[in-house]
Amino acid sequence: MLPAGVTLGALGVLGFSFSLPATRLAVAGLDPWFVAFGRAAVAGVLAIAYLALSRAPRPSVTQVRRLVIVAVGIVIGFPLFTSLALTTQTSAHGAVVIAVLPMCTAIWAVLRAGERPPAAFWLSSGAGLLAVLAFVATGGGFSGSLGTADVYLLIAVVLCGLGYAEGGALSRELGGARTVCWALVVSLPVTIPISCYTADFSRATPVVWLSFGYVALISMFLGFFAWYAGLAAGGVAKIGQIQLAQPVLTLMWSAVVLGEQVGWPALATAAVVVVCVVLTQRSRVTPTAVAAGQPVR
Template sequence: MTAGLALGALGVLAFSMSLPATRVAVQQLDPWFVAFGRAVGAAALAWIYLTGTGATRPTSTQWRRLAVVALGVVVGFPLFTSLALTGATAAHGAVVVTVLPAMTAIFAVVRAGERPPPLFWIAGGAGLLVVLTFLIATGTVHGGLSADDLYLLLAVVLCGLGYAEGGALARELGGARTICWALIVALPVTVPITVLAAWSHPPQADLSAWAAFGYLTVISMFLGFFAWYAGLARGGIAKVGQIQLAQPILTLIWSALLLGEAVTPLSIGVAVVVLACVVLIQRARVSG
């Protein structure tokens, strides 16, 4: 269990910079190119890994499940966050991503047959409430739902599905091979869209945008999933998935460092409370 939690935490740390990096990249690069180009680049790395390790091909059933993973985390989340962050800030995106742990837990029940106990839901709901209250109190949330908000909500729903399906499949294939094969199965979609996006809007950007794109390709779309899916498989999808409660706070910190947004002492206090909720969640026994 400890290994699963550690791997999950490493994955969350990697993903916590995804929204700020996306925000930086889409200011100069076409959002469709950012969304699908990173998947093509990560697929090239995946092919090297699979070839180098002599990975056996998935079964027909596993291919179908990998298509679900690809829909969620290779296509859905990158596309809709890229579209949303052309207008919304990374901090605003962190608000919607707050519901991702709950969405992952729901899909874990539906897709992986896990049954978290009441304490799990209480602690998870408390952490969610704390983070949302903090974001509302600090003025991150304002007004009604915009198109950007809807994009972010779609991203979260699809990501939760991809996390749950991938975590369950990682028990059979391993975390690394699960994301690698998902990247490969998505190539018939990601390659033509990347080429079309590059042709329609030739990618021209400065070093910061390309560095952000590189992070999204190598870390967010590839190496981060090595740790994340392995953690979900070992520690339980619903349980390890709740570590994501700390992700919005980490995202705000990265937003401050990369985008110049302020981080107040209140955010540090909230981070401590959220981490306490995460600890309580880990004490709740999950049967799956």
């Protein structure tokens, strides 16, 4: 039986794996700024309902400060910069850059969550990263030189890794669901006005709305319930490596839903990724006082 952290983390990754294709479909008929902030606003309203029904206690002043960091990473930064990038790039191309997210999350886990992965962890993580990059490159996911869209995606990855690490550490105090909900609520004074200002539904189709609904309900809300709970239970650095499978899943979704072609190396790469993920999960990550639950300042 898989550990709870691994199971929850895998559920989160499965939900996130369709985020790029769904965003690509959504920005085809909606302003990218609306897609980014609108989905957070919708999720924020759902978060208020959840917090009220669960009678969640209010976070402390220190926790609110950390929630702002989480919000900058996952509520605003990642959705905005991926939306901007996917107005001109395919979701398969985006998977190339997003493949560095697990490594970025592990680095932030050291800096913000106080975790200390051993050398074997970094070797396994690096091997999985190289396998995924090789797959998405040879599978047609990468083409051309570094452009504006790639810069947007790199910024998104850095901010998302920060949000994952800070949120994963904070989830040990607040719980995974409450962490993402409070981060969404803290963001509402920003997300609601920008959503209203950028709202233009003249080109929106049913497919566009379904895609927007997915990124609002799953990518921005329910997916984080499982993801942050997994990070809190199994450690930010270790569970974060499960996302090595996300680019492969994203490319498969892109092939099925968007008609983008993915070659046969997918199965071989998936096997390599599974091995690397297993090795990272067997590595013993040394926690510090911060990782054990003390506030990060």
